[in-house]
Amino acid sequence: MPTRRGVALLVAALGLYIQGRLLGIRELHGLAAASLFFPLAAMAFVRWSRHRIGFVRSIAPSRAFAGGTVRFTLTGRNLGKLPSPPLVLEDAAPHALGGVVRVALPSLGPGRKESVAVERRLLRRGRYTLGPLRATLVDPFGLAEVSAEVAPSSALVVYPHIERLHESGPPEARGGMGRSALHRLASAGEEFYAIRPWEEGDDLRKIHWRSSARRDELMIRQEEVRPFPHATILLDTRAEAHRETATTSSLEYAISAAASAIWELARQGFALRLATSDGGPSGARWGREAADPLLSALATAGSRSQPTMGPVLKRVSSGTGASGALLAIMGPPASDVITPLARLRRAYAWTGIVLLDTASFSRAAARERASFDQRLAEAERALTRAGWRVVIAGATDRFGDVWQRMFVGGLSRSSLASRRS
16 A cells, blocks of 8 residues: 555656646656656555564563553564565554554564564553554555554453552461461371372472373372461442542552452462452462452452442352451441341451541542541441451552551551541
């Protein structure tokens, strides 16, 4: 296809030919022929050029978090025997990833490769599609171009923003079977008691390669019994429970808080479940790698219009995973929800709740603010009497400090008092 410059030259060729015919000047005919020849020759060059070039797109790091940066690397390798021409590479990307990635790839000699990296800041969580990657060849005069799709699309999951938390969490004795309940099956030496199939979360250094080769599946040395403490994260994602819809909304704060808790508890070795207003709880997973599916679910979580938290509370109160610790993150529950929420204390060894001061995430009239504060105080008193550990978090509170108050320090009311004043 001709570029703008090529189209302008073709139009000029037509104009020169018409003027040459009207004025009877032969030199204008020659200029018209030249103006026509160059764009046509350029289009033939880009249309029938044959080059073998392989393209690869890579994304680093493998785990991307909102607020962080990601590096897109586009690599081209000349697989032919002739030098390749310079190319323009365009990789489609949504606005949340900074828009289209456009780079120039220089000429490559036979067998040579070149990589161009672009770093982008991730604006918000979500699942995004990157690509397809298109390469555009332009002739040396810039009169014609041709483009082709050279690499397929790929998905990128941006996890919610993770805040580093203090090394604290639910007491292991109240998280089910704590990590202290560990003993070796073999008394000493290199001997081991038995082998078993590999499961998610197992240490890859304990793979028994001889047995794996014989059975054609990964087998693990069963050297010790290591029960995992359990924890369930309960998150209220209902539209009725939150204010605003921007990246600084109470919903985004809650999702980021849940992701931070999952990341920290997975590091400590807890087997985790996630329950939201949309569904769940999920099956118990443990280890940093097993936390990825839970973070992926939070990456795409959105607010939906649902009247009550009743159904999800029933699901959380039953099942084999209803044990250990329960951490809830939600706004002040309605009066009809406080009672079933308080009953969950009987099903779990430890229960804690982060009550979100959702009114602090938006401007509210004085009367509305006073009514909300009353609801917040009533919910706090009722859950505290039921045996819950209660901490209040507002728009200006770092979740790391909230986490510290939940598990280490006493409950601080200073931030709430300052907001009320």
